[in-house]
Amino acid sequence: MNETAVKTENLTRKFGDFTAVDRVSIEVNRGEIFGFLGANGAGKTTMIRMLCGLLVPTGGMGHVAGFDIRTESEKIKQNIGYMSQKFSLYNDLTISENIDFYGGIYGLSPAEVKEKKIRILKELNLIRWANSMTADLPPGFKQGLALGTAMLHDPPIVFLDEPTSGVDPASRREFWEVIHQSAAKGITIFVTTHFMDEAEYCNRISIMSAGSIIALDTPRNLKKHHQRDSIQQVFIDLMKEETQSPENRAG
Amino acid sequence: MVPKRSVISSFAKKEFFHIIRDPRSLVILFLMPILQLIMFGYALKMEIQQVNLAVIDFNRSLSSHHLIDQFRGSHYFRPFYFDGSIEQIETLFKARQAHAVMVIPHDFNRQLQRHRSTPVQFIVDASDANAATTIRNYIAQTIRIFNQSHNRIEALPFEVRSTIFFNPDKKSTYFFVPGIIALLLVMISAMLTSITITREKETGTLEQILVSPIKSYQIILGKVLPYIFLAFAIGVIILLIGIFLFGVPFRGSIILLLVLSTLYILTALSLGLMISTIARTQQVAMMIALISTLLPTFMLSGFIFPIASMPEILQYFTYLVPAKYYLFIARGIILKGSNLMHLLQPTIFLLIMSLVLLVISIRKFEITLED
Numbered sequence: 001m002n003e004t005a006v007k008t009e010n011l012t013r014k015f016g017d018f019t020a021v022d023r024v025s026i027e028v029n030r031g032e033i034f035g036f037l038g039a040n041g042a043g044k045t046t047m048i049r050m051l052c053g054l055l056v057p058t059g060g061m062g063h064v065a066g067f068d069i070r071t072e073s074e075k076i077k078q079n080i081g082y083m084s085q086k087f088s089l090y091n092d093l094t095i096s097e098n099i100d101f102y103g104g105i106y107g108l109s110p111a112e113v114k115e116k117k118i119r120i121l122k123e124l125n126l127i128r129w130a131n132s133m134t135a136d137l138p139p140g141f142k143q144g145l146a147l148g149t150a151m152l153h154d155p156p157i158v159f160l161d162e163p164t165s166g167v168d169p170a171s172r173r174e175f176w177e178v179i180h181q182s183a184a185k186g187i188t189i190f191v192t193t194h195f196m197d198e199a200e201y202c203n204r205i206s207i208m209s210a211g212s213i214i215a216l217d218t219p220r221n222l223k224k225h226h227q228r229d230s231i232q233q234v235f236i237d238l239m240k241e242e243t244q245s246p247e248n249r250a251g
Numbered sequence: 252m253v254p255k256r257s258v259i260s261s262f263a264k265k266e267f268f269h270i271i272r273d274p275r276s277l278v279i280l281f282l283m284p285i286l287q288l289i290m291f292g293y294a295l296k297m298e299i300q301q302v303n304l305a306v307i308d309f310n311r312s313l314s315s316h317h318l319i320d321q322f323r324g325s326h327y328f329r330p331f332y333f334d335g336s337i338e339q340i341e342t343l344f345k346a347r348q349a350h351a352v353m354v355i356p357h358d359f360n361r362q363l364q365r366h367r368s369t370p371v372q373f374i375v376d377a378s379d380a381n382a383a384t385t386i387r388n389y390i391a392q393t394i395r396i397f398n399q400s401h402n403r404i405e406a407l408p409f410e411v412r413s414t415i416f417f418n419p420d421k422k423s424t425y426f427f428v429p430g431i432i433a434l435l436l437v438m439i440s441a442m443l444t445s446i447t448i449t450r451e452k453e454t455g456t457l458e459q460i461l462v463s464p465i466k467s468y469q470i471i472l473g474k475v476l477p478y479i480f481l482a483f484a485i486g487v488i489i490l491l492i493g494i495f496l497f498g499v500p501f502r503g504s505i506i507l508l509l510v511l512s513t514l515y516i517l518t519a520l521s522l523g524l525m526i527s528t529i530a531r532t533q534q535v536a537m538m539i540a541l542i543s544t545l546l547p548t549f550m551l552s553g554f555i556f557p558i559a560s561m562p563e564i565l566q567y568f569t570y571l572v573p574a575k576y577y578l579f580i581a582r583g584i585i586l587k588g589s590n591l592m593h594l595l596q597p598t599i600f601l602l603i604m605s606l607v608l609l610v611i612s613i614r615k616f617e618i619t620l621e622d
Contacts, residue, residue: 052462053462054458054461054462074464077462077463077464078464080462082458082459082462083459084455084458084459085455086454086455086458087455088455088456088458088459089456090265090268090269090456092268092269092272092273093265093268093269093272097265097268100261100264101261101262101264101265102459102463103261104257104258104260104261104262104264105258105261105262105460105463105464105465105469106463106464107257107258107464150459
């Protein structure tokens with residue numbers, strides 16, 4: 001794979017008259033943790049859904065892992081992991097059965113699934129829980145397990161759509177440690193969040209408002225540029241500017 | 252490339268876990284149809300057993316007594332004397348005290364002694380037309396028997412001797428039990444699958460599946476397979492109860508019946524899946540599944556109302572009702588001992604229906620991903 005993991009040019013998605021994503025162009029490098037910030041309804045989820053092949057764009061172009069999101073979504077699906085806002089494991093299956101199932105639909109052999117299962121359960125300290133119902137698992141573990149399952153097939157690119165909403169701070173830290181370890185192995189992480197402290201963990205962040213990107217840089221540069229101490233304050237400044245002059249958007 | 256079978260079997264296995272992990276629903280799934288079968292089986296009868304027959308006897312002779320006894324002797328009638336005038340008959344009907352009235356004339360006995368023909372008047376309440384026809388037939392039969400033993404004057408030019416095949420006692424239960432089975436099978440099967448995809452839409456797991464390389468046909472087949480076994484198990488139970496509890500004579504091949512029942516179940520499961528791809532919530536899916544199976548099966552399959560007596564336009568609609576074909580099959584095999592060659596046409600129709608519904612589900616499913 002080349003060094004660019006995700007690339008879009010003027011990517012647009014309209015729902016009727018409403019433009020959810022408006023001419024967004026980004027380039028994400030391999031092994032990068034790329035954060036997407038924005039208020040609810042800013043277009044973060046729509047953006048991710050287009051990149052994962054769940055939504056067809058109405059305009060612009062996009063490539064994921066070198067494949068065209070319009071015509072090669074089947075190949076993209078082999079190369080990405082995805083974790084949505086909702087908990088996506090089956091509560092009425094055991095932890096082991098959930099991993100077997102997702103391994104199966106990605107076409108992994110039983111031996112591969114078994115090996116990966118042991119690895120994930122060890123990392124999460126869940127070996128004892130393997131045959132427990134997923135519903136009985138504490139919330140923090142659930143998120144970790146969902147991430148492990150989403151990365152079962154060793155995807156080079158992982159999309160995380162608000163993965164830490166509803167998770168306690170301690171579990172969030174652990175979660176981000178796993179993300180950093182994965183990025184160190186060369187996995188590209190594409191993550192949306194509305195926790196501003198989490199934004200600091202990203203290599204680069206883009207801030208979205210009303211479907212457009214209004215800022216894109218490293219957390220450090222953004223803070224320097226806006227002369228602020230935290231991304232939270234940068235974000236608030238940007239949102240104020242937006243409401244004062246909605247037509248004055250960076251496109 | 253991905254080995255196809257293992258993907259489908261992984262999916263089917265997961266669906267199987269969903270089924271067995273919900274024992275409460277499972278119990279309802281097995282008990283509900285059994286109870287319904289028993290209720291319907293005893294309630295649905297066309298025979299009219301006790302016809303209240305009011306008798307106005309102007310003759311009061313030995314012969315008229317014989318005639319009344321003839322009616323009393325058949326277990327269909329409950330004759331009672333009515334002392335009112337003929338004008339009061341309407342009141343009898345309106346108050347539901349009598350279903351029919353027999354008026355025996357003054358000279359009944361005398362005319363019989365002289366070997367002459369004599370009219371006996373019957374008045375039948377036809378507010379229920381079907382019942383009235385049945386009552387008329389019972390009366391004609393009873394009178395014929397009476398004439399044979401008490402009045403031998405008339406030599407008929409010819410006599411109709413009909414032989415009734417397959418159900419000589421003309422028990423309507425034999426006719427209805429396959430219909431109830433057809434209704435229950437289609438209802439349960441369609442409802443089973445109708446909620447499977449909508450449930451995953453609601454919980455969000457569907458999205459997780461859709462970002463994986465799994466193909467829609469693998470999802471649809473993986474969903475249908477475990478439910479075939481479940482619905483088949485339910486089907487076997489209600490077939491056995493239907494046949495043994497109601498003493499329906501079984502003349503054909505049980506294996507053929509089971510194979511074709513499975514085909515019928517597949518049609519219904521496919522219908523449920525198609526509904527599941529369209530509906531957004533489980534509740535909506537259940538409602539559509541219930542309405543689209545219950546009413547057409549009741550009204551348009553030939554379950555109760557003969558298709559031949561429907562208006563022409565409605566008759567065309569019956570081709571879309573899977574239960575119509577299954578009724579040919581089930582009644583044919585159970586009551587007549589039909590073999591596969593006799594039932595080729597309904598079998599092919601069911602096959603085509605299943606395939607079309609499955610293909611529509613897969614197509615619809617591909618479209619659903621996009622919004």
